[in-house]
Amino acid sequence: MLFRCNYLALVGGGKNPKYPPNKVIIWDDERSAAVIELEFRSEVKAVKLRRDKFVVVLANKVFVYPFTMNPTKLHVFETVDNDRGLVALSSSDKHAILIFPGRQSGHIQIVDLNSVIPTTSVVSSSSPSNPSVSPTADRFPQPTKYPMASTKPSTNVSIIPAHASALFCLVTNTDGTKCASASDKGTLIRVFDTTTSKLLHDGVSTVPRSIRSHSIVIRLGSVQDRIR
Numbered sequence: 001m002l003f004r005c006n007y008l009a010l011v012g013g014g015k016n017p018k019y020p021p022n023k024v025i026i027w028d029d030e031r032s033a034a035v036i037e038l039e040f041r042s043e044v045k046a047v048k049l050r051r052d053k054f055v056v057v058l059a060n061k062v063f064v065y066p067f068t069m070n071p072t073k074l075h076v077f078e079t080v081d082n083d084r085g086l087v088a089l090s091s092s093d094k095h096a097i098l099i100f101p102g103r104q105s106g107h108i109q110i111v112d113l114n115s116v117i118p119t120t121s122v123v124s125s126s127s128p129s130n131p132s133v134s135p136t137a138d139r140f141p142q143p144t145k146y147p148m149a150s151t152k153p154s155t156n157v158s159i160i161p162a163h164a165s166a167l168f169c170l171v172t173n174t175d176g177t178k179c180a181s182a183s184d185k186g187t188l189i190r191v192f193d194t195t196t197s198k199l200l201h202d203g204v205s206t207v208p209r210s211i212r213s214h215s216i217v218i219r220l221g222s223v224q225d226r227i228r
Helices: none
Strands: 007-011 023-028 033-039 046-049 053-057 061-066 075-078 097-101 107-112 157-161 167-172 178-183 188-193 199-204 215-219 222-226
Touching (some): 007 046, 097 167, 107 178
Antiparallel strands (some): 007 023, 023 033, 046 053, 053 061, 061 075, 097 107, 107 157, 167 178
């Protein structure tokens, strides 16, 4: 769900699915209708929303789209096997930080979506100024033009070798300044500065190894881990 507005991200599946598991539906609950439908070649593992963009996670790829009536793919990032659909996206208007597994086990990729150049040339309408309003065509501003992708590696993508084993949990705070992660061993919780990639906190969990960390909560000025 996008904050407290009327937009929901739905993925097909279940015993009697209306949609297949490789399809993403952006649902407008105010209109009781699907406003965006995207189909992929494999099962969708996760979806994240923010006011101007949304992210779709597959087993080995992460896609970024503008939150518009007819979204055109902005970015594609490759990852290691990510069956858990690990991804974190800041919700701040000023910082669009996307965090997901790297191409190697235990690695983290951090991307500043406001700075990185789109991988494709697209022309796309901007998102509604008020996301609680239904996205009808007449409410969209003039299209925003994105430049062609650069062939040079982006300096706005950071890679952190966070753990020796595979990632199990990955989160960020509201403004995307911090990233917390845990591995499938469940013994360490590490917190990094997303700007400098510096390790800020390296805590040992007191939870038995038979119990895995299911969520990590980052609070401004402090770090708290808890089991759900």
